[in-house]
Amino acid sequence: MPRNDTSADPRRWAMFSVLLVGAFLPPLDFFIVNVALPSIREDFGASSSAEQAVISAYAGFYAVTLITGGRLGDLFGRGRAFFLGLLGFAAASTLCGFASSPWTLVAGRALQGLTAAVMAPQALASIQAIFPESEKSLALSLYGAVFGLAAVAGQALGGVLISLNLLNLGWRAIFLINLPLAILVVMFGVPLIKETRAQEARKLDLVGTALSVITLAALIVPLIEGRDAGWPWWAWLSLLAAPALAWLFLRYESRLAIRGGAPLLDPAVLRAPGLGRALLIALLLYSIGTFFLLFSIYLQSALHVDPLSAGLVFLPFGVGFLLGPLSTPFFSRILGSYANPFGMGLEIVGIVSLAGLVAVTPVGTSLAFVPLAIALFIIGFGQGVALPTLMRMVTGRVAPAVSGMIAGIASSTLQISTSLSVAIIGGIFYSVLGQRHDPTAIAHAFVVAMYCIALCLAIGAGLGVSLALSPGRQALSRPTPARDWSVNARSRER
Structure with a gap:
């Protein structure tokens, strides 16, 4: 250890x-x-x-x-x-x-x-x-x-x-x-x-830093700006270039690690057992990122709720998101590694319940307060349980000396997830909505988008179960010329 x-x-x-x-x-x-x-x-x-x-x-x-x-x-x-x-x-x-x-x-x-x-x-x-x-x-x-x-x-x-x-x-x-x-x-x-830091602290990998920023920008900027700009040619070109830039970045980092340098992102970290699946779960977890935007559109455009009241509607979600993490030690003791898929399962229940409530509510009628508050609380509570347990799944698989590296990777993955959610699920919402902007069309498009979010969370929960069944805390399956930064590697922390 x-x-x-x-x-x-x-x-x-x-x-x-x-x-x-x-x-x-x-x-x-x-x-x-x-x-x-x-x-x-x-x-x-x-x-x-x-x-x-x-x-x-x-x-x-x-x-x-x-x-x-x-x-x-x-x-x-x-x-x-x-x-x-x-x-x-x-x-x-x-x-x-x-x-x-x-x-x-x-x-x-x-x-x-x-x-x-x-x-x-x-x-x-x-x-x-x-x-x-x-x-x-x-x-x-x-x-x-x-x-x-x-x-x-x-x-x-x-x-x-x-x-x-x-x-x-x-x-x-x-x-x-x-x-x-x-x-x-x-x-x-x-x-x-x-102060805490890696014991073998050296200079920052400036080339790797530049390549990482360019790679992430090629992916994230078109996802943020593309839909509002009508998906121009540069957005598609940037998205197509992102995989090639990512390959170039990882290749450079691998060679730097082999030469004994200090890469911004040591590829050996990504080979830690189970880490890839944990990061994929992170990518799916924040598919809920577009929920806030779409629910605000539904409240203000379909139900004609004023902006201040629309903001207050989210309070049950916030309360759940505040209480959920505080309950995580209890669920971790009871459920162990299954606490994360349990939290994502709660989110699915809340999302599907909200979608059902919107679907059965007559057009132009306000949503019933108690069922709405319960659904939003469950979504927030589930997210509050899932997030810290996911972070432990990610950071617990590498040595403390690279905890900053993996924290940055995990946080960046969540941001990418949010951008993908807005671009893809938001795109599905607007495609279903089409040229219609009446309350019935908005409600229908919102329900479809919520089921898309629930599907992403269900896939993430399934991956969480598979990861719980095979925790992956063994040593790396094969040695690499780069450093072994897995959780069983010798710590370089001071």
Whole structure:
């Protein structure tokens, strides 16, 4: 088993609490901006393309740099990377808060995404590095609960700040509030953090970094922008180029590892038993990513619910997503490795129940509150159970020395999943909808899309069961000239 020299540090929970801020802020700023978009559009008179760019610039830069952000923590220290990312995120938030034009705001959002990708993976990476095995389940549960809290806080806090109009700042307050928060975290966090990193830390693989960013951009940018742009030729060309770029990236990384270098992504990591299936489950888990967009469209376009009320409808989901991770240690003790497919199974039950409720509700009639709240709570609770157990399935298969690398890979996979979900399942929704935009057509298209999400989750749950039946903690089936970074490899952690 890997050596865990830092696991008994008495400050580990205080350290982890500080690092969790880095996991909380990125999803918070994603949800909070959705609430503020109408105010931003009115203030700037922004075009629809600029409005879309406020979202896509953040999502795109965040997704393509997560692997690099995780590796920076491995090489130079996870605390150092966290504080660097946090300060950069605060600076970017300040730029957004004082933006004088839509495109200045877009530039600030891009910088937010870039710095969030440096800060976000460090909490997940540190779980493997600082906690003993007996405490990892609770730490991962708290990590998962942060996402539920961010979802609830983003919807509610955005509306409150804009309504209060503090210092006549309006929507700008949702960005500027990050500045005092960052200062407080730095003041209290710097004395607490004990640095962890890979013992054989060397210089960053700059060529691998560039290739990874180009590869992920070739995949993610057309998925984010393609549908709204009418799927132009460049989007298809970019998607076709992505596999070739991925092959070139992995080939370069393999050769660098054989030469004894320090690759951004050591391909030996991906050969850890069961890791491929775990990452595929991650890719399927966030097929639910398009649910929020499509359900908002259904609520506002088919039921004519106002935006604030539409945001409040999601609260049962957020509560479930908050409570689910806190229940994960219990389900892990009872179900063991089957906790993840159990959580995904709950999501399927909630999704199918919601689709059935929409299908049987007469056109123009509001959804029954109690069944709706129960279905949304089950979806959120299931997601809250599935996410931390999945993260343990992924990070528990490699040595702590590369936990930042694998945290970046896992987080990037979830972002890719969200983009694929919006592009593919969102595309199915609009294809079924066609030229009709009446409530009946919208409801029918929404139901079809929900069944597509349920199918993806069912495949993921099936893979989770197969992985539970063969945990795959054996040594690699054959030796490779690159390092053995599997969970049984000797730890290089200090």
